[in-house]
Amino acid sequence: MRAMVYRGPYKVRTEEKDIPKIEHPNDAIVRVTRAAICGSDLHLYHGLMPDTRIGHTFGHEFIGVVHEVGSSVQNLQVGDRVMVPFNVYCGSCYFCARGLYSNCHNVNPNATAIGGIYGYSHTTGGYDGGQAEFVRVPFADVGPQVIPDWMDEDDALMCTDALSTGYFGAQLGDITTGDTVVVLGAGPVGLYAAKSSWLMGAGRVIVIDHLEYRLEKARTFAHAETRNFLEYDDIVVEMKRTTDHLGADVVIDAVGAEADGNLVQHITSAKLKLQGGSPVALNWAIDGARKGGTISVMGAYGPLFSAVKFGDAMNKGLTLRMNQAPVKRQWPRLFEHIRNGYLTPRDIITHRIPLEHIAEGYHIFSSKLDDCIKPVIIPSAS
Amino acid sequence: MPYTAQKPEPPESPDELRARIPGWGVDSDPADRPSVPKERFDPGATGAHWEFPDRQEELRPRERSIEHAMLTPVFGTAQPLTGLSGVIRRRAYARYSEGRLAHWLLLVLGDRVDAIENHLASFATLRPDNPITETGVLSEPGHRPISSRFGKKRADLKHMWMDPFLVAGPWIASGIAVAVVASRVVKRVRG
Ligand SMILES: NC(=O)c1ccc[n+]([C@@H]2O[C@H](COP(=O)([O-])OP(=O)(O)OC[C@H]3O[C@@H](n4cnc5c(N)ncnc54)[C@H](O)[C@@H]3O)[C@@H](O)[C@H]2O)c1
Ligand SMILES: [Zn+2]
Ligand SMILES: [Zn+2]
Numbered sequence: 001m002r003a004m005v006y007r008g009p010y011k012v013r014t015e016e017k018d019i020p021k022i023e024h025p026n027d028a029i030v031r032v033t034r035a036a037i038c039g040s041d042l043h044l045y046h047g048l049m050p051d052t053r054i055g056h057t058f059g060h061e062f063i064g065v066v067h068e069v070g071s072s073v074q075n076l077q078v079g080d081r082v083m084v085p086f087n088v089y090c091g092s093c094y095f096c097a098r099g100l101y102s103n104c105h106n107v108n109p110n111a112t113a114i115g116g117i118y119g120y121s122h123t124t125g126g127y128d129g130g131q132a133e134f135v136r137v138p139f140a141d142v143g144p145q146v147i148p149d150w151m152d153e154d155d156a157l158m159c160t161d162a163l164s165t166g167y168f169g170a171q172l173g174d175i176t177t178g179d180t181v182v183v184l185g186a187g188p189v190g191l192y193a194a195k196s197s198w199l200m201g202a203g204r205v206i207v208i209d210h211l212e213y214r215l216e217k218a219r220t221f222a223h224a225e226t227r228n229f230l231e232y233d234d235i236v237v238e239m240k241r242t243t244d245h246l247g248a249d250v251v252i253d254a255v256g257a258e259a260d261g262n263l264v265q266h267i268t269s270a271k272l273k274l275q276g277g278s279p280v281a282l283n284w285a286i287d288g289a290r291k292g293g294t295i296s297v298m299g300a301y302g303p304l305f306s307a308v309k310f311g312d313a314m315n316k317g318l319t320l321r322m323n324q325a326p327v328k329r330q331w332p333r334l335f336e337h338i339r340n341g342y343l344t345p346r347d348i349i350t351h352r353i354p355l356e357h358i359a360e361g362y363h364i365f366s367s368k369l370d371d372c373i374k375p376v377i378i379p380s381a382s
Numbered sequence: 383m384p385y386t387a388q389k390p391e392p393p394e395s396p397d398e399l400r401a402r403i404p405g406w407g408v409d410s411d412p413a414d415r416p417s418v419p420k421e422r423f424d425p426g427a428t429g430a431h432w433e434f435p436d437r438q439e440e441l442r443p444r445e446r447s448i449e450h451a452m453l454t455p456v457f458g459t460a461q462p463l464t465g466l467s468g469v470i471r472r473r474a475y476a477r478y479s480e481g482r483l484a485h486w487l488l489l490v491l492g493d494r495v496d497a498i499e500n501h502l503a504s505f506a507t508l509r510p511d512n513p514i515t516e517t518g519v520l521s522e523p524g525h526r527p528i529s530s531r532f533g534k535k536r537a538d539l540k541h542m543w544m545d546p547f548l549v550a551g552p553w554i555a556s557g558i559a560v561a562v563v564a565s566r567v568v569k570r571v572r573g
């Protein structure tokens with residue numbers, strides 16, 4: 001089969017690999033029909049995630065058709081069209097039993113601090129991902145779900161990570177009616193978080209980024225106010241000014257480890273890898289939130305430490321909430337919202353790239369060329 | 383203003399927001415949100431029909447965090463450890479918990495060694511690494527390389543110029559290393 005393969009920082013290519021095999025009775029092999037590149041993949045692509053091995057196939061957002069099932073699989077059949085959450089999880093450990101699917105303890109031998117994720121380095125379990133023609137899907141009775149007949153395939157694809165994560169991020173903000181919500185980052189996660197904040201009754205939603213074309217999307221797609229942080233001497237002061245000097249009730253970090261806006265922080269983390277991630281956005285969140293407010297962290301950071309302004313968070317009595325999204329827990333509600341027309345996830349897809357051109361896809365998305373927001377990868381066989 | 387008790391009024395009323403934004407407020411009840419409460423004990427809800435999963439066969443020794451009591455019943459088998467990078471990574475897992483800086487620094491070192499090992503090995507194959515095609519820079523024409531970057535405010539321009547050096551650095555370094563080794567070999571053979 002053809003698969004995306006990592007060749008070192010900033011380098012990927014398509015290679016021939018063996019079709020994955022059933023390795024456990026509850027495995028399925030899925031033929032991928034569509035995959036996407038996530039902002040999280042950029043952290044791997046830039047070499048920021050420890051134990052990202054040469055030859056690894058990335059891709060944790062994908063949908064496809066069941067190609068083969070293991071002997072204990074009951075809920076899926078060969079030929080089913082399925083959407084697969086980015087979490088690999090068992091459904092039965094202490095954490096899964098409580099709905100914390102992203103924190104599963106039975107799927108990642110490499111680390112206890114993080115669950116399993118498809119195609120996301122050995123630090124999340126060493127599973128090859130879905131930017132390929134075929135992918136091994138463990139616990140086929142737990143994660144994957146048959147795509148409802150009425151659902152658009154692009155919408156289904158967005159549910160496997162970005163949409164569920166944005167919606168989950170808004171929930172962790174504990175928004176109450178009339179709250180002012182600031183979303184840092186106008187990538188797919190931030191756009192969906194902004195849109196979801198309205199569903200939870202936000203009174204104002206303000207999206208902050210430095211890419212004008214993404215802020216434009218935040219205005220049209222997510223109905224939000226926007227601020228380009230480069231237009232302000234100090235974006236924190238603007239966050240205060242625009243909230244009558246109270247600060248935002250809720251701030252959602254949808255940026256993560258490679259945040260821009262402070263060159264020293266960016267270079268020490270993203271380029272020199274001396275920090276687990278550049279905490280610029282997180283520190284803006286801490287400073288820009290009102291006392292007693294809530295910060296929801298969806299942005300991903302590496303396992304090394306970061307220079308976070310923890311003292312201010314404590315002095316302000318902030319609530320910091322965060323996690324990898326437990327994707328499938330969001331689905332029943334998201335399906336309703338998509339059906340009712342409240343959410344149209346596919347509207348943010350900007351590029352469709354054949355798997356054979358994977359290096360171009362990563363470069364365009366990483367360098368933010370051609371107004372790229374969300375690239376979809378089409379494997380050759382489909 | 384926070385100097386007095388009342389919360390500032392939002393600029394738009396709920397009715398205005400409802401009219402402008404499809405679905406405004408449909409999830410306003412904090413108790414009726416899918417991830418509330420954070421922990422909800424319901425092992426029957428996941429589709430798992432086992433108390434503890436069958437164990438995947440361990441066909442070769444699988445490295446694991448020493449914070450785990452055992453090898454997890456299911457694990458990825460992609461890219462098993464090999465070479466010098468394998469030795470370094472195995473050491474990181476066997477010796478240091480995730481709480482130790484050494485664990486992560488060894489893994490980062492393993493990544494760099496892995497990259498060098500694989501680049502060198504690729505030259506002995508029919509498909510050597512090609513930094514031009516693998517970085518995707520050939521996509522620049524056709525995707526508005528100039529207008530995407532210039533004439534607008536973009537914070538990342540300040541460091542984007544470093545990327546080619548990050549990519550080329552190891553190549554230049556290994557080129558020099560190869561040249562040094564080759565010249566020594568030549569000297570030995572002649573000498
Ligand atoms: N928690 C989860 O389950 C989960 C799931 C998916 C993605 N993520 C993480 O969410 C983050 C966003 O993902 P994405 O796909 O939207 O990525 P993305 O790279 O497309 O978007 C990030 C955006 O942040 C902007 N940005 C950079 N610095 C900023 C700053 N200081 N302030 C405001 N904006 C800034 C960038 O210009 C970009 O538009 C990533 O860190 C990703 O790893 C987490
Ligand atoms: Zn993701
Ligand atoms: Zn589990």
